[in-house]
Amino acid sequence: MGDERVHLPESKEESQQFLKYLLRDVRAMEKMLNEGWFEIDNVRIGAEQEVCLIDQYAKPSPIAMELMEKLGDNGFTTELARFNLEANLTPQLFEGKCLSNLETEILEKLDQIRDVMRDFDGDVALAGVLPTIRKSDLDIKNLTPLQRYRALCDAINKLRGEEYDLRIQGADELLMRFDTPLLEASNTGFQVHLQVSPNEFVEKYNLAQAIAGPVLASAVNSPLLFGKRLWSETRIALFHQSVDTRTVGDHLRDSSPRVTFGNDWIKESILEIYREDIARYRVILSSNVDEDVEKLLEEGKVPQLRALQIHNGTVYRWNRPCYGISEGKPHLRIENRVFPSGPTVSDEIANAAFWLGLLNGMGQHYPNIHEKLDFDDVRMNFFAASKLGMDTKFRWINDKRVSAVELITEELLPIAREGLENAGVDKGDISSYLDIIEDRADSGQTGSFWMVKSYNELSKKVSREQALTALTNAMVKNQKKGEPVHRWGLAKVDDMENWQPHTLLVEEFMTTDLFTVQKDDILELVANLIDWRRIRYVPVEDDSKHLVGLITMRKVFRDYNNVIHGKSKESTSVDDIMIKNPITIHPEASILQAIEIMDEQQIGCLPVVKNNRLVGVITEQNYMTITKRLLRVLDKKKSLNS
Incomplete structure (x- = not known):
């Protein structure tokens, strides 16, 4: 939802008008699909890298606006909170050294941010949830001062009310009351995009759903929030609850949260998802739409479909359908929103390689995946992986119960290698990145495992706040070295070199x-x-x-x-x-x-x-x-x- 012109509807008439534009956009997309407007010759991949900005004491540093002034418009953009930033990466053709090129560009972007952060005595951290984040950091004063973010917060508060309870149960339990949707800003992710042709969209999207649990199990990197050990990927629970606009009723009425895995397989086209999102989720934002899509189509011009894109940006599917335009040609993409940021850039690209390879190879081994897996099992696999990471037991093909390690190493990694080879990806890239997934699975040390193990050991020697500081400092040091997380040694007390008591809150x-x-x-x-x-x-x-x-x-x-x-x-x-x-x-x-x-x-x-x-x-x-x-x-x- 990057449109700066969005706002809360000011009247019933404005909401109705925006809904008309939204329905018109859906009809326009249907026409474009039927008439073959979409690009099918090229397959591209892309990514968005979200980062946490931290000060010299490893606490969130709310200086994104000041940072943007110095960075300029070089592929960087703001996020919901002032202590986060996003780098948008150049789309790559899905072939050759696309993966290593992506890693090189991310490292260059991080170096640019770090160079500017030095002026503020700060640094950058890659973590699904920053261990040192405090409840006070999520005050509305740290909302990025742009219209679209204020409008989104106001819309959520209008539907849900300004206070709500967060409850997550893991090894510890977190039960806390919040009065702002800024809680969602605790999350940072690494979004991966794959361009797909319209005739492949249904198969590829269903495959993305089927593999979401296993790929997440190997990538978990967010086990801590406010010093509590929660889910292996706490981002999932946190995001679901932080923007949940549902209210509790007296009867058992089904209602889907705006952060959703989905409710069923899709059968015919991408339109099923867009239509379901319009049917299930009320329009909460509006904009002054000024394009006449019907006239543009008559003239053979590609429309932006702004109303559709705005509404799509307020429904948070973990595998999100996307519409875009490249070099004047419309295309469809699947955006993987499952992966957390970090632990290192190498780990992130390995996660992306695993996912991309599976999407390109699974169809040959499991055509019509929706006939072989029950959707409820797929959804439960996803949430089980969020909670347990590599300790998950999945319900898989033919109702088989299989451990994450066995499924990944014995079945999915060979398919991913084959899928990348079929795409023409460089063999060196394939080995380099998929070997990281294999070694991570064999060692059992995901980012979450490393964090919890380090935190448990540190907590025996120092206070909770000191343990979280040492953990974050050690994480940043390892990220700069670049070695994947399965090779990291545990964080030590000595990693608190910049700790000072005057920076602490009660x-x-x-x-x-x-x-x-x-x-x-x-x-x-x-x-x-x-x-x-x-x-x-x-x-x-x-x-x-x-x-x-x-x-x-x-x-x-x-x-x-x-x-x-x-x-x-x-x-x-x-x-x-x-x-x-x-x-x-x-x-x-x-x-x-x-x-x-x-x-x-x-x-x-x-x-x-x-x-x-x-x-x-x-x-x-x-x-x-x-x-x-x-x-x-x-x-x-x-x-x-x-």
């Missing part, structure tokens, strides 16, 4: 695994919590998670001491001794602000509150963790300077 260091009581609870429960959990502070909250007080270990000891020495009667409930209206802090305040408050007020605990709800606590123990790491950094710098 939300990054606060304790979120809380043990709380209510004001009517007995003090014996509090005493046991302090003993069992080895904690010094117990927040008091009501049924709605509103903070109403705080109990300290000192308060409990003092109460028992007074009872023992006959100075007072035993308190009966938490309400009798709790600190009412305790001093609190916001999760997006700086860690230095928290330290200053605790020092000035001579307190050892600050409850962290947002929207009047308790979300965490920050204590002197958290500062011990910060101080320990800071002293190590200072000692290391001293050793290097001596």
Whole structure:
């Protein structure tokens, strides 16, 4: 949805007019298909590389607009958030050294971005979800200030409401409330395009659906969000929920989300998808369409089909149909939106080679794939791969249950090699990139496996925030080296060389695994919590998670001491001794602000509150963790300077 002129419909009449243009575009495409307007002589591939912009502390750097001014219009474009950028790559004929040419161009684009980022003391990271991203980074202030992005956010909020809950269950569970669709900006991907002729579209599109699960299983690179270990490819769940405009009803009515894998095989043409998207999804954006498609067709001129392209840009299929024009000739493409960004450019091109080879070779081995696989199984394969990566068990041809490793290495890789050979792709390219997929499958080390394994080891030694920083720094270093992820060693504590406490927010260091009581609870429960959990502070909250007080270990000891020495009667409930209206802090305040408050007020605990709800606590123990790491950094710098 790159059209700058899109906006929310301002009236019912404008929505109706845009819908007329949309239906007219569909009729125009039908006419073009029937009359053979589309290019069939050439097959091209293309790609879009999305990147995360990071500062010197490995946190998101919202400077995309400033960066674009220096980069100029050299194939770069903005994304939804100010800390992301996209590079559009030159289409290549699907032959010869197209794959290595694509890799060379991506590396050149990344070098251009890095050269400019140095002026801002920043860098670039390739990750499906940046490990160090924080909830505060997803504030609406980081929305890229362009009309089309504001219009999209307003449209989603209008349909869904401004607040919604995100819930993803993996090894950990994430349950969090958001008030902006900017959550989707946590995702960055590597989109791959394949041009197909109209008469091949149905077969190729169905094959793309069939192989989506296996190719994703080998490519997963997004296991972490806000320090939680979730799906192997958390992007999938995150994208589905972040732009889901459905509301909950009283009855079991079927309703498709705007981010969708699809509902069935297609049978006749690309028009089935466009018609379904018009039937299922309301028009949420409009534009001043100024082309008369019927007149253009009469004159033999190729229309842009702007209304169709705008609506297509608001329905997010993981395999998206695309209409485009090259050198005055219309063409059809399949856009693979499954792959995450990273771990390295070599890994990305290997993923693309695997997918392209399969699309070009599967049809010979499995003609009419829709007769051999149940669509529900294909869809479940996709979501299973999103959750489990290379540990997935797929339901495959002839109802066979097969592991991801076995399916990829024994069946799909040989077909992909054959498909690339049939396209005339250079043999060196074929071996170079498909060997990466084979080695990755044999080792089991995908980007997600490396991240989770590194994070688990780092978390035994340092805080969550420090572990995520070290992980991101190690990832960027490995990306610059360029070796594929299956060769990476685990991230180390020493990878935090630029870590500094003044860059931290309270939300990054606060304790979120809380043990709380209510004001009517007995003090014996509090005493046991302090003993069992080895904690010094117990927040008091009501049924709605509103903070109403705080109990300290000192308060409990003092109460028992007074009872023992006959100075007072035993308190009966938490309400009798709790600190009412305790001093609190916001999760997006700086860690230095928290330290200053605790020092000035001579307190050892600050409850962290947002929207009047308790979300965490920050204590002197958290500062011990910060101080320990800071002293190590200072000692290391001293050793290097001596």
